[in-house]
Amino acid sequence: MKHKQIAKRFWQSGATPMQTAADASERYDDLINLSIGDTDFITDERIIHAAMEDALAGHTKYTNPQGDPELIEAIQNFYRAEYEMNLAKNQIFVTTSSCMGMELVLMTILDPEDEVILFSPYFTPYKQQVELALGCAVEVETSEEDGFEIREDRLRAAITPKTKALILNNPCNPTGAAYDMECYQMIASIANEFDLIVICDEIYTDYMYEMPFVPFRSLPGMAERTVTLNSFSKNYMMTGWRIGYIVAEPHLTATMKSINENMVYAAPSVSQRAALHALGLHKELKKIYTEEYKNRVYYAAKRINQLPYASVLAPRGTFYLFMNIKKTGLTSAEFCARAMEEAHVAMIPGNAFGKAGEGYVRIACTTGTATLEKAFDRLAKLAF
Incomplete structure (x- = not known):
């Protein structure tokens, strides 16, 4: 308007x-x-009741801005058990939804006019989120004829000196595509070659029908240039709780924390307790x-x-x-x-x-x- x-x-x-x-x-x-x-x-009634009991017990105040320490520890335990990945506490930042998490990531890494590659078709908010962070969204098209797979030639053609990052959503909303290790390795190679940050939107990890899910940051050498977004909305039927988290290197999570303190300070305490109990039922x-x-x-x-x-x-x-x-x-x-x-x-x-x-x-x-x-x-x- x-x-x-x-x-x-x-x-x-x-x-x-x-x-x-x-x-x-x-x-x-x-x-x-x-x-x-x-x-x-x-949401599963056990999660609701446990969160309610925690609220009655006093978990209604601000948490640590990084996240409830118990939830952060539970996320560490989850990654260790599920993916054999060891995360430090300062690599985890709890967010008020993964949508807010994406905006925090983009605000953290982008200078004005930095470019972010989106694989089209992409989750609708990505473009506006990049632009809100004063970046420029660059579309790399995928096609049904290729199974909506990411083509290396198209990706390379889109990279410029201003390219800072790419967003990888696996499995993908809206196409339902699921990327295999060959695709991962191609993207990792290009990210290393051009010094790119790979922002991984991994909120549908439980819905892989042909192969097991593998976190992108688990690839050799990728942890330091990968930012992972996850959420409790889809895997745990918790859309209205608006709770998610980011996994990234400490210098990034520290900056996100600083930005977030000026927006919402910390994620909702009761939602964080619900997330804690949800992980135990995964x-x-x-x-x-x-x-x-x-x-x-x-x-x-x-x-x-x-x-x-x-x-x-x-x-x-x-x-x-x-x-x-x-x-x-x-x-x-x-x-x-x-x-x-x-x-x-x-x-x-x-x-x-x-x-x-x-x-x-x-x-x-x-x-x-x-x-x-x-x-x-x-x-x-x-x-x-």
């Missing part, structure tokens, strides 16, 4: 396609919402939710490939599907508008995820299979 009281850099900012879909979703009582990636599960929750979401995305993929006007790659990770709707002849926004109006099914148009997203829509399988069945029965009636 253009207004003299608003900073000029925000004059061109309008509602994102994600926000537009969310606003439109209120128009229909029978809407099936497959747009926003918010789970239909509530193996049990992973078994339940990973299997459930795998069943959902495989069912949805089967139904998509039965539609005469759509197709999708086999699911590899996350609980999203990036549906190709190019046969309809519509733009992604036009298709989503028709699906909303005629089928009362909400999805996110692919143009929300960068230039390479046009011709696709993102489906979030965050509702049960019975509801997905209803959604695809409706979509099957659309004619183009």
Whole structure:
């Protein structure tokens, strides 16, 4: 909105396609919402009750700005048990969500006009987050023909003297791509060659369907140039608690701490206690939710490939599907508008995820299979 009281850099900012879909979703009582990636599960009752007991016991005050010491120790133990990685306490910084964490990372590392490479299609906020930190987002397109894999030639072509970092989201929202060790090693080699920071968004680590998840910072020589973002939102069904953490070298976490103290001081104490208890239930929750979401995305993929006007790659990770709707002849926004109006099914148009997203829509399988069945029965009636 253009207004003299608003900073000029925000004059061109309008509602994102994600926000537009969310606003439109209120128009229909029978809407099936497959747009926003918010789970239909509530947080496990054991986590809720344990956090409540901690609150009653006095955990309602500011914590250490770096994070609750017990939570930091639990994160250390988790990485040691899960990945055989030893993290120092000063390599961990607890954040008010991984979205806030991403902004802290970018504010920490970027000087004005530094460039950050995004692999398109990318998680919608990345571009704005880079720009809020006064950096420049550079898109490197991936394609369905390549399985949305990252191509070395395209990556190299995008690097300039101003390139400071790249953002790697594995497994990937919105495409569902999951990157293997060959891809990791290619990116690591390029990061070393051009002295780049690799910002790893690893919030869907439990949703890898073809291979086990491997933290990028575990690659030889990568720890010192890797910043890892993680969250309790998706793996633990804790979206509303707004709690996550960053793993990085101490000089980076110290700067993030300084910035964060001037924004929110510390992450919410009760949410940190909930995260602490969630880590203790990881193996049990992973078994339940990973299997459930795998069943959902495989069912949805089967139904998509039965539609005469759509197709999708086999699911590899996350609980999203990036549906190709190019046969309809519509733009992604036009298709989503028709699906909303005629089928009362909400999805996110692919143009929300960068230039390479046009011709696709993102489906979030965050509702049960019975509801997905209803959604695809409706979509099957659309004619183009």
